[in-house]
Amino acid sequence: MNIIIFGPQGSGKGTQAELIARRRNFPYISTGDIFRYHLKNKTELGQQVAEYVNTGQLVPDELTNKIIQDRINQPDCTVGFVLDGYPRNQKQLEFLSQITTVDYAIVIELSDQEAIKRLSGRLASKCGLSYHLEFNPSQQAGICDKCGDQLFRRDDDQPQAIAQRLAIYHQETEPLFAVYENKGILHRVNGAKTIDEVYQQIEGVISQAAG
Ligand SMILES: [Zn+2]
Numbered sequence: 001m002n003i004i005i006f007g008p009q010g011s012g013k014g015t016q017a018e019l020i021a022r023r024r025n026f027p028y029i030s031t032g033d034i035f036r037y038h039l040k041n042k043t044e045l046g047q048q049v050a051e052y053v054n055t056g057q058l059v060p061d062e063l064t065n066k067i068i069q070d071r072i073n074q075p076d077c078t079v080g081f082v083l084d085g086y087p088r089n090q091k092q093l094e095f096l097s098q099i100t101t102v103d104y105a106i107v108i109e110l111s112d113q114e115a116i117k118r119l120s121g122r123l124a125s126k127c128g129l130s131y132h133l134e135f136n137p138s139q140q141a142g143i144c145d146k147c148g149d150q151l152f153r154r155d156d157d158q159p160q161a162i163a164q165r166l167a168i169y170h171q172e173t174e175p176l177f178a179v180y181e182n183k184g185i186l187h188r189v190n191g192a193k194t195i196d197e198v199y200q201q202i203e204g205v206i207s208q209a210a211g
Pocket of ligand 1: 125126127128129144145146147148149
């Protein structure tokens with residue numbers, strides 16, 4: 001069973017993809033994780049990725065495609081896999097459809113307003129702990145419970161950076177949904193719920209369609 005999880009930043013798609021993978025014993029495939037694996041192990045692909053990452057450039061589609069193909073060809077993927085963060089655009093989708101089939105494309109829907117609310121509430125501490133103003137606040141406002149340092153907002157979670165990522169998602173990723181919709185394998189779930197409620201919706205889609 002090959003599954004893709006789509007969703008904007010803040011929708012919890014990574015968490016959901018990992019949950020499904022773990023509970024169904026499928027490999028969880030995220031482009032971010034694979035890049036880190038190749039970089040850490042200094043593989044040939046990793047050396048190619050490093051050239052872009054170290055100079056602050058986006059990894060080109062051709063290289064991302066090659067890395068995904070390499071991962072999907074591993075023996076553990078024969079039972080199925082859960083993809084997170086790929087395909088991200090039309091070129092990647094075309095490549096994916098040449099190398100494998102997709103059984104379910106699941107979109108975790110979340111309004112921009114809600115995504116911004118979730119992401120901009122994130123706070124970090126130098127010690128590595130993270131908090132959320134609303135969902136996981138520190139005991140004393142603005143101060144880390146563990147190390148007592150001032151909490152801060154990461155560059156990635158600044159309003160402008162969030163708006164930019166959402167815009168790219170709308171422009172490049174959302175148009176892909178029509179492709180899977182035409183194949184009858186696109187399912188939308190409501191992301192403005194708890195982690196467990198979103199998971200139950202996805203599980204409902206997968207079990208129903210399988211039965
Ligand atoms: Zn701290």
